Amino acid sequence: MNRAFLQAAVLASVLLSACASDQVIVLPEEGTIGGVVVEKGGEKTVLDKPYAEESHGLFGASNGMSNEAEVKAGYSGALEAQPIPPKKYTLYFVEGSDTLVPASKAEFDEIFKEIAARKAAEIVITGHTDTVGSREENDKLSRERAHSIEHLFTERGIPGDSLVAVGRGQRELLVPTPPNTPEAKNRRVVITVR
Amino acid sequence: MTTLTQTAAAALAALVLCGSASASAAEAIGQIKTESGAVTIARGKATVAAHIGDRVFETDTLVTGKDGSVGITFADNSMMSLGPNSRLALDQFHFNPTTHEGAFTASLKAGTLAVRSGDIVKETPEAMRIRTPAAVLGVRGTTFVVRANGGLL
Numbered sequence: 001m002n003r004a005f006l007q008a009a010v011l012a013s014v015l016l017s018a019c020a021s022d023q024v025i026v027l028p029e030e031g032t033i034g035g036v037v038v039e040k041g042g043e044k045t046v047l048d049k050p051y052a053e054e055s056h057g058l059f060g061a062s063n064g065m066s067n068e069a070e071v072k073a074g075y076s077g078a079l080e081a082q083p084i085p086p087k088k089y090t091l092y093f094v095e096g097s098d099t100l101v102p103a104s105k106a107e108f109d110e111i112f113k114e115i116a117a118r119k120a121a122e123i124v125i126t127g128h129t130d131t132v133g134s135r136e137e138n139d140k141l142s143r144e145r146a147h148s149i150e151h152l153f154t155e156r157g158i159p160g161d162s163l164v165a166v167g168r169g170q171r172e173l174l175v176p177t178p179p180n181t182p183e184a185k186n187r188r189v190v191i192t193v194r
Numbered sequence: 195m196t197t198l199t200q201t202a203a204a205a206l207a208a209l210v211l212c213g214s215a216s217a218s219a220a221e222a223i224g225q226i227k228t229e230s231g232a233v234t235i236a237r238g239k240a241t242v243a244a245h246i247g248d249r250v251f252e253t254d255t256l257v258t259g260k261d262g263s264v265g266i267t268f269a270d271n272s273m274m275s276l277g278p279n280s281r282l283a284l285d286q287f288h289f290n291p292t293t294h295e296g297a298f299t300a301s302l303k304a305g306t307l308a309v310r311s312g313d314i315v316k317e318t319p320e321a322m323r324i325r326t327p328a329a330v331l332g333v334r335g336t337t338f339v340v341r342a343n344g345g346l347l
Contacts, residue, residue, distance in 0.1 A: 021343025022328035026336055034311070034335025037320060040328060048336070056328035075339040077277025078308040081263035083227035085310065086271045120227055120247035122267075126291075139292060166291035194227075194267045 022056040023074075025066045086194035087114055090174075091149075095184070098148045112156065114193045122194050123153055125165045128172055130186035131179045135169055143167030145189055222249035223287040224268035228275065232259030255283045258305065270296060272312025272322065280305020285325075289314055301325040302342040310337045 026036060028050035035048025040061060045054055053066040071079070089111050091104040100108060115121040127142035146165035153163055175185045226248045233244040236255040244256065250266055258264055258280045265275035270289045276282055281303040289296035294317035302324060311333045315322045320332035326342040 021341065022326045023341045024326075024329075024331055024338055026338045029337050032335075034315070034319060034333075036336060036338055037332035037334065039330045039332060046334075047338075048334070054329075056326075061329075071339060074341065075277060075306050075308060077263045078275050078280075078306040078339060079277075081228045081230070081265040081275035081277065082308055082310070083265040083267045083273050083275065085273070086267065118227075120225055122225060124291075143292075164291070168292060168294075171293070192271065194271060 023053065025051060025053045025071055025075075027051070027071065083194075084118060086192050089114075089191045089193070091189045091191060092184070093145075093149075093187070093189070095187075098152075108152070111191055111193060115158070118193065122162050122164065123158060124192040124194065125149060125153075125163065126190045126192065127165070127167045128174070128186060128188050128190065129170050130183040131170050131173070131177050131181050133180075139167055139169040141167070142169045145187075149189060221251070222269075223252055223284065223289075224250045224266045226250065226264060227267050227273075228263070228265035230263050231261035231278070233257070233262045233264045250284060252284060252287045255281060255303075257281050268298070268312060270294070270298070270312035270314045272298065272314065273308075273310040274300065275308045277306035277308075280307065282307060293317070296321060298322040299325065302340055303327070304342055307340045307342075308337070309333070309340065311335050 024036060024038060024047065026033060026047045026049065033048050033050070035046055038045045038047060038054050040056060045063060047054060051066045053064050055062050089107050091107060092101045093099060094101055115123065125146040127144070127146035129138040129142045133141070143166065146167055150163055150165050154160060173186050174188065175183050177183050177186070226244055226246055229244055229246050234257045235242050235244050235250065236257060237251065244264060250256070256264055256276060258276050258278055260278050262278055263276060265273065267273050268287065269291070274282065283301040283303060285301055286297055286299040294313045296314040298314050298321065309324060311322055315333050315335045319334040322333040324331040324333065324340060326340060331340065
């Protein structure tokens with residue numbers, strides 16, 4: 001086997017790996033997979049099955065099924081660098097106050113354990129309302145509800161720049177109801193630790 | 195007179211545009227949660243080293259070295275992480291935390307990327323887009339990996 005042949009073989013393998021260079025693989029997960037729409041030159045392909053794969057190379061696009069071993073081999077660096085997924089906690093308050101109901105007090109301590117387990121934790125406080133009142137009023141009320149408990153975090157040493165308070169109004173009802181329906185379970189605050 | 199008014203209007207519009215551009219540029223869109231090896235952020239003409247806890251901004255480009263990797267969680271709870279020898283441009287990011295309306299476009303110029311979609315896509319499917327040298331991915335809600343072999347094709 002001569003040197004020129006070896007060089008040609010190396011070059012060919014480099015070119016071949018370049019052929020399969022662009023690739024997307026959908027990973028398995030719990031629940032419904034919404035999927036990814038791959039668009040290339042006006043053509044669309046929907047990938048919405050676990051390990052569904054599309055590659056683009058010198059010879060055009062190809063579809064197929066990948067697998068766990070292939071994903072591990074090709075993407076271990078990116079997968080190991082994935083952040084811990086955001087975690088959500090729902091808190092309920094004694095009506096008309098910023099005092100947590102007893103069950104939520106225990107939940108509140110869990111939140112601080114989760115914060116401590118992360119390297120750069122951010123806390124998003126999201127207020128929600130029921131459907132009593134107008135959308136605009138509820139946007140404002142939900143924002144106020146979120147702001148009203150910010151101090152519960154700052155008091156325990158969470159820096160202000162790691163805290164975000166937002167209101168979702170009545171857009172994300174825990175218990176679906178018609179308009180103008182009082183519902184305690186919808187008057188809540190969701191804490192996202194990320 | 196009309197011309198003068200038009201000129202004045204154009205100047206005002208330009209001022210408003212500049213103002214909004216600098217306001218959005220100053221707002222962090224995500225935070226670095228994991229990092230190892232060589233990772234830098236190209237921001238305008240500057241290049242800064244990336245560390246856990248650092249914020250990232252619209253138009254930043256993340257670059258990892260041959261032993262580098264980095265993971266980011268964004269304001270809409272979406273996540274992206276890069277393997278070694280990778281380059282990812284955060285082209286566009288808007289997110290309204292009240293309505294969850296928004297748009298997120300990023301370009302993988304080279305290397306490997308893992309993506310987990312977030313609230314933007316839950317509200318508006320395909321409002322998150324990942325560009326690679328070969329294709330555009332419209333995200334409807336999923337976890338997936340992407341590879342781009344920048345410039346070779």
